[in-house]
Amino acid sequence: MYTKASILDDIEIPEITRDTIKEQLRKIGKSHNVSKKVNLEQMPLEERLRFITNEVYKVLGRYKGFVKVIYNIEELNKYIDKAIEVNYLTLDTETNNSLDPLTCKIMGLCLYIPNTRPVYVPINHCKPGTDERLENQITEAEAREALKKAVNNNVKFIYHNGKFDIRVVNNTLGFYLPIYWDTMLAAQVINENERAGLKIQFKNHIDPTIGSYSIEKLFTGIPYAWIDPEVFALYSAIDAYDTWKLMKHQEDLLSSDNMSNVLKLLREVEFPTSLVVAKMEDDGISLDEEFTEKLNNKYKTGMENAYNKLMDMLKPYSDRLKNFQLEGKIEDPVNLNSPDQLKIVLYDILNIPAPENRSTDKDTLTSLNTDFTNLLLEYRHFYKMITSFTDVLPGLRSEKDGKIHANFNQMGEEEHNVKTGRFSSTKPNLQQIPAKEKVMRMMFVASPGYVIIGGDYSQQEPRLLTHLCKDPKLIETYNNNKDLYATIASAIFKKDYWECMEHWEDGTPNPDGKAIRSKAKGLVLGIMYGMGAKLMSSILKVSVNECLEILDEFYKMFPTIKRYTEHNEEFAKEHGYVEDYIGRRRHLPDIQLEQVDIKAYKHPEVNIDYFDDITQTDLINFTIPDEKATEYWKNEYKKFMGDRYNYNKKAEFKEKAKANGVDVFDNGAFISRATTQCTNATIQGSAATLTKKAMVKIFNDKRLQDMGFRLLIPVHDELLGEVRVEFAEEAEKLLAEDMIAAAKPECSVNMKCDTYCVKHWYSDEVSNAIADTYKQYINGNPKKNIEPISRDEAIEKLCAKYSELSKETVILMCDNKFDLINGTL
DNA sequence: GTACACACTTA
DNA sequence: CATGAGTGTGTACAT
Numbered sequence: 001m002y003t004k005a006s007i008l009d010d011i012e013i014p015e016i017t018r019d020t021i022k023e024q025l026r027k028i029g030k031s032h033n034v035s036k037k038v039n040l041e042q043m044p045l046e047e048r049l050r051f052i053t054n055e056v057y058k059v060l061g062r063y064k065g066f067v068k069v070i071y072n073i074e075e076l077n078k079y080i081d082k083a084i085e086v087n088y089l090t091l092d093t094e095t096n097n098s099l100d101p102l103t104c105k106i107m108g109l110c111l112y113i114p115n116t117r118p119v120y121v122p123i124n125h126c127k128p129g130t131d132e133r134l135e136n137q138i139t140e141a142e143a144r145e146a147l148k149k150a151v152n153n154n155v156k157f158i159y160h161n162g163k164f165d166i167r168v169v170n171n172t173l174g175f176y177l178p179i180y181w182d183t184m185l186a187a188q189v190i191n192e193n194e195r196a197g198l199k200i201q202f203k204n205h206i207d208p209t210i211g212s213y214s215i216e217k218l219f220t221g222i223p224y225a226w227i228d229p230e231v232f233a234l235y236s237a238i239d240a241y242d243t244w245k246l247m248k249h250q251e252d253l254l255s256s257d258n259m260s261n262v263l264k265l266l267r268e269v270e271f272p273t274s275l276v277v278a279k280m281e282d283d284g285i286s287l288d289e290e291f292t293e294k295l296n297n298k299y300k301t302g303m304e305n306a307y308n309k310l311m312d313m314l315k316p317y318s319d320r321l322k323n324f325q326l327e328g329k330i331e332d333p334v335n336l337n338s339p340d341q342l343k344i345v346l347y348d349i350l351n352i353p354a355p356e357n358r359s360t361d362k363d364t365l366t367s368l369n370t371d372f373t374n375l376l377l378e379y380r381h382f383y384k385m386i387t388s389f390t391d392v393l394p395g396l397r398s399e400k401d402g403k404i405h406a407n408f409n410q411m412g413e414e415e416h417n418v419k420t421g422r423f424s425s426t427k428p429n430l431q432q433i434p435a436k437e438k439v440m441r442m443m444f445v446a447s448p449g450y451v452i453i454g455g456d457y458s459q460q461e462p463r464l465l466t467h468l469c470k471d472p473k474l475i476e477t478y479n480n481n482k483d484l485y486a487t488i489a490s491a492i493f494k495k496d497y498w499e500c501m502e503h504w505e506d507g508t509p510n511p512d513g514k515a516i517r518s519k520a521k522g523l524v525l526g527i528m529y530g531m532g533a534k535l536m537s538s539i540l541k542v543s544v545n546e547c548l549e550i551l552d553e554f555y556k557m558f559p560t561i562k563r564y565t566e567h568n569e570e571f572a573k574e575h576g577y578v579e580d581y582i583g584r585r586r587h588l589p590d591i592q593l594e595q596v597d598i599k600a601y602k603h604p605e606v607n608i609d610y611f612d613d614i615t616q617t618d619l620i621n622f623t624i625p626d627e628k629a630t631e632y633w634k635n636e637y638k639k640f641m642g643d644r645y646n647y648n649k650k651a652e653f654k655e656k657a658k659a660n661g662v663d664v665f666d667n668g669a670f671i672s673r674a675t676t677q678c679t680n681a682t683i684q685g686s687a688a689t690l691t692k693k694a695m696v697k698i699f700n701d702k703r704l705q706d707m708g709f710r711l712l713i714p715v716h717d718e719l720l721g722e723v724r725v726e727f728a729e730e731a732e733k734l735l736a737e738d739m740i741a742a743a744k745p746e747c748s749v750n751m752k753c754d755t756y757c758v759k760h761w762y763s764d765e766v767s768n769a770i771a772d773t774y775k776q777y778i779n780g781n782p783k784k785n786i787e788p789i790s791r792d793e794a795i796e797k798l799c800a801k802y803s804e805l806s807k808e809t810v811i812l813m814c815d816n817k818f819d820l821i822n823g824t825l
Numbered sequence: 826g827t828a829c830a831c832a833c834t835t836a
Numbered sequence: 837c838a839t840g841a842g843t844g845t846g847t848a849c850a851t
Binding site: 337339359360361362380381384385388389422429431432433434435436437456460461684687715716717718 | 830831832833834835836
């Protein structure tokens with residue numbers, strides 16, 4: 001029996017696998033749920049803990065003797081020495097009912113080393129019902145020394161979602177552990193369409209017979225720390241073992257030749273990135289609370305005014321409103337946030353000519369252009385700013401340091417399927433802070449003594465497209481530092497390069513050039529998104545035919561792009577995935593579907609006299625799949641369609657089949673969507689990879705580290721960080737250098753990077769906008785019917801518009817004299 | 826309480 | 837038929 005063995009004995013016994021307990025597992029059954037009749041909440045504590053113990057043993061008792069609890073430092077040291085000997089350590093941290101690594105308490109460590117049994121190291125368990133720490137445990141200081149010893153001896157640390165664990169360890173024990181392997185990230189990179197949870201991964205790849213259980217419900221409402229370590233170990237320690245098994249499986253899978261790029265992506269990009277993200281989340285970003293409140297008040301006033309005016313405009317229609325209210329179709333007063341009610345107000349009560357779909361979205365309301373709809377748009381804008389940003393951000397600040405610690409997920413949200421490899425951000429989503437409403441970004445401020453440094457890749461995606469298709473003309477454009485869109489416009493519209501630029505060579509504005517250049521820009525974006533000619537025509541504001549001609553000319557001038565996209569799509573059809581410039585894969589299984597799924601049926605030959613409850617009608621409707629007929633219709637389809645795909649013919653076939661009672665499920669939409677995604681997935685995936693590489697490079701840049709530089713937010717093609725104010729200029733330069741250098745050696749096209757340095761995010765943009773408006777006010781603008789006004793009047797107007805800024809600040813900005821680094825708002 | 830549609834924000 | 841994200845609201849349905 002394992003229970004009587006000492007830790008040393010354990011280390012010498014052969015590797016224990018779950019095979020030994022498989023039989024038990026089958027007996028226990030596949031799932032466990034606590035009976036709903038048991039009222040956990042009202043159970044006295046002692047009874048509840050006993051109940052929990054019993055339930056846990058019922059489900060996980062098979063692990064008793066497999067997992068072991070370490071109660072003293074001698075045993076822990078032995079275990080760590082063993083880790084040093086074999087060079088690996090799998091680690092999972094347990095916290096006290098908190099998923100916030102910033103403020104949580106560390107409760108214990110789950111460890112696993114091959115050829116030993118998984119162990120649980122209790123650190124902060126308490127006597128039930130109290131905060132009194134149990135004595136027979138490892139102290140935080142002991143745990144810290146033990147882990148540090150492992151780190152100093154270059155032990156390779158393995159995790160499942162290591163970002164969480166290394167943050168917990170940093171915030172409780174005071175240092176960051178290294179990451180050798182993360183099975184969650186590996187799972188997501190290997191197949192982004194599969195769920196990456198530890199249990200499901202283990203079931204899918206290691207042991208399909210494993211049962212599922214959800215005993216977390218048992219613990220709701222009571223601190224985990226009150227659970228006996230022996231009981232808790234059963235529940236938690238097996239995770240470290242599972243993680244190890246999964247890692248071995250993933251390493252095997254990735255050791256094959258055709259997976260070497262995926263392995264490289266993990267080792268050089270994703271694993272190092274998770275460390276960067278851990279620190280970024282721990283650091284957080286500062287919010288200017290006073291400024292945020294001022295903005296909030298401004299928008300609230302604006303929203304209330306708009307709302308009141310809207311209600312006033314509805315007053316003459318009170319009779320009609322009443323009718324709909326009596327029918328229960330609208331509330332009293334009408335709820336403008338409800339699209340259902342709004343449709344009635346707009347199209348039935350106010351009798352505004354309704355578009356076919358009776359939509360109430362922004363485009364529709366804008367095109368309606370009535371006093372009511374224009375005011376409604378204003379109301380909605382304010383409402384959005386308040387409810388999504390100004391009202392909620394202050395509440396998201398951590399009690400620990402008053403900063404906002406958003407969650408950055410380097411592979412997208414776990415709940416959704418992982419897609420292209422881009423970052424996502426939640427609670428709050430710092431990637432959707434308004435950019436058009438520029439003052440909103442000024443809520444974010446550098447920490448005291450720091451300045452914000454920002455850098456964005458200029459045309460990151462088109463440059464990567466150029467690298468992917470190796471177009472000589474486009475490569476030349478970039479390497480000669482010429483404008484991409486002007487080059488393209490000049491090629492397809494047969495004009496001189498300078499005729500396609502926003503400004504002439506001498507700097508004077510060129511409105512025609514601006515228009516033609518923006519057409520080329522729309523074209524490139526459309527191609528990168530996989531847009532159809534119809535939609536592209538509406539965006540470029542040309543007819544469909546004209547758009548087709550432009551596209552034709554485009555592909556004639558840049559045949560490499562067409563060749564590349566076609567090759568990429570064929571690759572996807574053959575392999576079921578596309579690859580980015582490093583080796584990140586985006587699986588698009590739909591692209592391998594047959595155009596149609598065909599299913600033919602037959603009616604069973606049943607004598608209804610045998611069945612009391614079956615009627616003749618039931619029988620006619622009752623069918624069973626007919627394999628032979630299905631085969632026949634599949635052949636018919638191939639014969640009918642011939643070699644070339646034809647939409648009309650397909651429709652004709654569908655009708656014919658349907659008339660014969662054959663189901664034809666059209667996969668056309670799925671296939672075309674997957675095809676559309678091919679090009680975009682490689683470009684967007686490449687961009688995501690490049691940005692991550694840049695983050696890693698910046699993180700590891702010794703010079704930036706010495707300046708106190710820390711990353712704050714990744715916004716896809718843009719990185720935001722802060723640095724101690726005395727190093728502002730130098731850090732700005734280094735940031736751009738690192739971002740550009742990150743593309744090498746894999747990317748053949750030079751990157752370009754624009755940077756800025758401010759105390760408040762976007763204050764440079766706001767300052768420029770104010771200066772521009774000021775100039776228009778005092779000079780006038782005949783095109784926009786703006787009469788020139790005096791300086792005082794202009795300043796007064798701008799102060800009203802920017803009421804969240806002080807008058808002094810507005811004046812400084814008007815004169816372009818605002819100190820972006822030290823100036824106060 | 827959960828799931829979806831809709832509307833809006835962003836790169 | 838445009839790519840990729842998250843948040844907040846209202847509504848319908850289940851519990």
